[in-house]
Amino acid sequence: MPPSPEIAPTPPRRRGQETSEHILDAAEACFARKGYAGTTLRNVADVVGIRIPSLYNHFANKEALYAAVLERGMGPVLSVLSASMEDGSGDYPEPNSLIREMMMLLGDRPNLPRLVQYELLAGGHHLAPLLENWLRPAIAQSMKILKSTPAVRRWGPDQMPYLLVTFFNIVVGHFTTASLTESLMGNNPLSAEGLAESSKFYGELFASLIEAED
């Protein structure tokens, strides 16, 4: 199949593009709620409002659909994190603002942390290639940043990775444990107020961890 030597003036079909997006939306919701194994193509097709075999006009199979959902979902988060890390104005990025930015971003896409958590439990094999090109440099960068901050005086260089893991677990965990939190605390941690309140707390928490001790 030749890759269309001349540029197509107008995309061949637009209706197909739209349904592809709808399928991705539906699949994202299903996979986020019930995981890969717990999601059936019937679930997805029913949400979209089409028959199961029609899905195969847009994605090769269930796994390809899942990979596409993951890739589309992770894109924005990775670029936000990437931009925040590579800002590099000499000054180190304020953890308070970074954590608030992430919380706000994920608050708009609460499916994402669930997808990521399911993926990690499953071994993270679909996530690894997505992260490989971003997370490694980001870690190297953030390690460099962290080491140039007063925090290193408290934590020591070999404890820096744990700060990153903690950051990750707090943010992702806030979303994946929301059902438990809500049933125990009463208020919804995914509501606007819940997100604002928790973002404030997590931001202050990390700021206090990073800042120098006396």
Add this chain to the structure above:
Amino acid sequence: MPPSPEIAPTPPRRRGQETSEHILDAAEACFARKGYAGTTLRNVADVVGIRIPSLYNHFANKEALYAAVLERGMGPVLSVLSASMEDGSGDYPEPNSLIREMMMLLGDRPNLPRLVQYELLAGGHHLAPLLENWLRPAIAQSMKILKSTPAVRRWGPDQMPYLLVTFFNIVVGHFTTASLTESLMGNNPLSAEGLAESSKFYGELFASLIEAED
């Protein structure tokens, strides 16, 4: 094909009680690795070394088996937490030692945090009845404890629940994100050294959060 009757001096025919335990062990490993939907009774039976229908001599169905796994697994953790909370020697429990105790306990049973995380993602409906009788009083108790500590001076009473959620997410997340952590950091966070190192870090982290500021 009959399995060669002449050999097998002691056929691996086990007594029911033992088999039930073996089934629970196998099911715990399977459910922890692949979740409820991702686990098949064939997986479990193969690990135990029996046929699928034999499982039904010990558990009513797949869901009952899952509930039994969860209940057996959660027991020790709940009692440790419960004991630690209700110690109540007037003094508040040292978060450093509590977090180390939990990390050590879960380090011996790394299936548990994964089971819990899968459960929470699925809605936590099987977990709720187990936690209802323990977690609520524990939260009330720990809130009382926290409020009597210097920590409240820094965090304010309404932020106490977030301290608990953070505690939970850090400890559980350490285990559920181990695959990612290992592939990125190089060393295994579930090994003896990894656990010791991380317990130390998390303990210090929480101690520094709880202690008074200036």
Add this chain to the structure above:
DNA sequence: TGAGAGAACTAACTAGCGTTAGTTTCCCTC
């Protein structure tokens, strides 16, 4: 206007799921 491609459909297949029925085997007790 007619050809072709995209995207929906119906129908059907295979494989595997959880589950049940009925049978056999072993061990313990009388």
Add this chain to the structure above:
DNA sequence: GAGGGAAACTAACGCTAGTTAGTTCTCTCA
């Protein structure tokens, strides 16, 4: 030894999974 029950087995069920084949509709463009 004989009887009974626990626990293993074989065989088969109904259902649903993901997937494929083949058809129809419709829109775009030459």
